[in-house]
Amino acid sequence: MLNEWLLQLAQFFAALEWSIGLHESIYTYAWIETTHVLTLAVFLGMLFIIDLRMLGILFRDVSAADLAARLDKPMMLGFVVMVITGFVLYYAIPVRTTQSIWFRIKVVLLIAAGVNAWLFRRRMLASADTWANDLSPPPDIRRGALRSLIFWAGVVFTGRAIAYDWYDCHKPLSELMQWAAGCVNPADLG
Amino acid sequence: MDLLPLFTWLDTSFLAEISKSYGGVFAVVQMFHLLAMAVLGGVVILGDLRLLGVLMTDIPTAKVLRPTYRAFDIALFALVLTGIFMSSAVAMKLFYNEMYWVKMIALLVGVLFVYAIRRPLLGNDPDTLRPISRTLIALSSLVTWFTVAASGRWIGFS
Numbered sequence: 001m002l003n004e005w006l007l008q009l010a011q012f013f014a015a016l017e018w019s020i021g022l023h024e025s026i027y028t029y030a031w032i033e034t035t036h037v038l039t040l041a042v043f044l045g046m047l048f049i050i051d052l053r054m055l056g057i058l059f060r061d062v063s064a065a066d067l068a069a070r071l072d073k074p075m076m077l078g079f080v081v082m083v084i085t086g087f088v089l090y091y092a093i094p095v096r097t098t099q100s101i102w103f104r105i106k107v108v109l110l111i112a113a114g115v116n117a118w119l120f121r122r123r124m125l126a127s128a129d130t131w132a133n134d135l136s137p138p139p140d141i142r143r144g145a146l147r148s149l150i151f152w153a154g155v156v157f158t159g160r161a162i163a164y165d166w167y168d169c170h171k172p173l174s175e176l177m178q179w180a181a182g183c184v185n186p187a188d189l190g
Numbered sequence: 191m192d193l194l195p196l197f198t199w200l201d202t203s204f205l206a207e208i209s210k211s212y213g214g215v216f217a218v219v220q221m222f223h224l225l226a227m228a229v230l231g232g233v234v235i236l237g238d239l240r241l242l243g244v245l246m247t248d249i250p251t252a253k254v255l256r257p258t259y260r261a262f263d264i265a266l267f268a269l270v271l272t273g274i275f276m277s278s279a280v281a282m283k284l285f286y287n288e289m290y291w292v293k294m295i296a297l298l299v300g301v302l303f304v305y306a307i308r309r310p311l312l313g314n315d316p317d318t319l320r321p322i323s324r325t326l327i328a329l330s331s332l333v334t335w336f337t338v339a340a341s342g343r344w345i346g347f348s
Contacts, residue, residue, distance in 0.1 A: 015205075030347040037343050038336070039295060041225060045232015052261075059257045070246045074235070157221040157229075160203075164213060 003182040010094035022092035029092055036085035046071040054145035056136030064137055065128035080091030088162035101167045101181040106158035117164055120144035191335060195313040201281035209347045216279060227339060230265035233258035234311035241316065241328035245267075251316040251324075255347045264302070286308065289348040293341040 013019050017046035022029055059067055059068050090097050097103045099128035125139060131137050137145075168175060202205060209216050237244035240254040277284055284290040308327055316324060 030344065034340055034343040037224070038339055040228045041231020041339060042235060044225075044228035045230075045235060047232075048229050049232050049236060049261075058261055061253065062257075066212065066249075067246075071236070072244065074239070153225055156224050157217065160220050161217050164217065166213065173327065 010098035013094040034167040046075035051145040065132040197285040205278035226268035238328035296337040
């Protein structure tokens with residue numbers, strides 16, 4: 001049911017003039033994708049610096065809480081641009097993206113990374129006074145930073161993997177994979 | 191200097207055999223390439239914004255820059271290593287791709303700039319440099335590394 005609904009939504013987007021225009025454009029799509037990848041350096045770059053500080057690897061002589069607070073704004077700026085360009089990229093090729101197993105895993109990982117970031121931030125703000133200047137923060141903060149690195153590495157991998165057609169719906173796939181990738185029989189759309 | 195023999199060799203090397211045969215391995219290496227790019231970009235932006243007086247201004251510049259040097263070196267090493275592997279999959283195509291050479295030249299300029307100009311000029315205490323010098327160093331760095339990253343992405347479109 002959900003797969004049918006998602007495909008119908010994707011087909012609705014795909015029929016829109018702007019979506020077609022973006023998909024067929026020579027430079028606009030390329031520039032949007034370039035911006036999406038370049039904001040990796042802004043958003044993920046800042047996030048990795050914070051995570052590596054939390055793990056006690058980088059900037060050990062700078063207060064962890066101070067570093068996180070200072071890098072918060074550029075990181076969020078990069079995040080906003082990345083989300084906007086990411087949505088536009090989806091909007092340009094909605095049907096294939098909706099039926100990509102990698103895109104689906106990416107969305108799940110994004111949600112996991114978001115929840116982890118929220119919990120991490122809450123824990124950090126609640127306890128930073130006690131460890132802000134320590135070389136290495138407490139274990140739960142370090143675990144949160146490690147989880148963040150793993151989730152975002154997964155987001156980058158799955159983001160890149162969308163370009164590959166290994167598990168596209170036109171390939172012979174098991175029933176489970178067809179469901180996971182959102183492959184829908186056109187007759188089921190009604 | 192004729193680099194064609196090098197690319198011809200790379201195209202038929204053991205690396206090329208792996209990168210062409212195993213799409214999954216290629217994608218994983220590509221992920222590490224992008225992660226290294228994020229780290230390199232992050233420390234470049236952080237260092238340059240500090241030099242421009244935009245970020246972490248309450249912390250001495252040297253204290254901000256020093257940790258970024260090591261992270262930059264490791265990220266650059268990872269980028270070059272993964273980049274060679276990725277190039278082996280399409281070595282001949284890259285040899286005839288203009289954007290690839292734009293990236294390579296920008297990368298060479300960037301590396302020379304960092305090790306021969308930026309770091310020696312900034313020295314042990316960048317705060318003693320004139321603000322205009324710090325600004326010029328930061329802007330040159332940002333433009334150079336932006337060109338490297340953007341031209342890298344455009345290889346796929348050209």
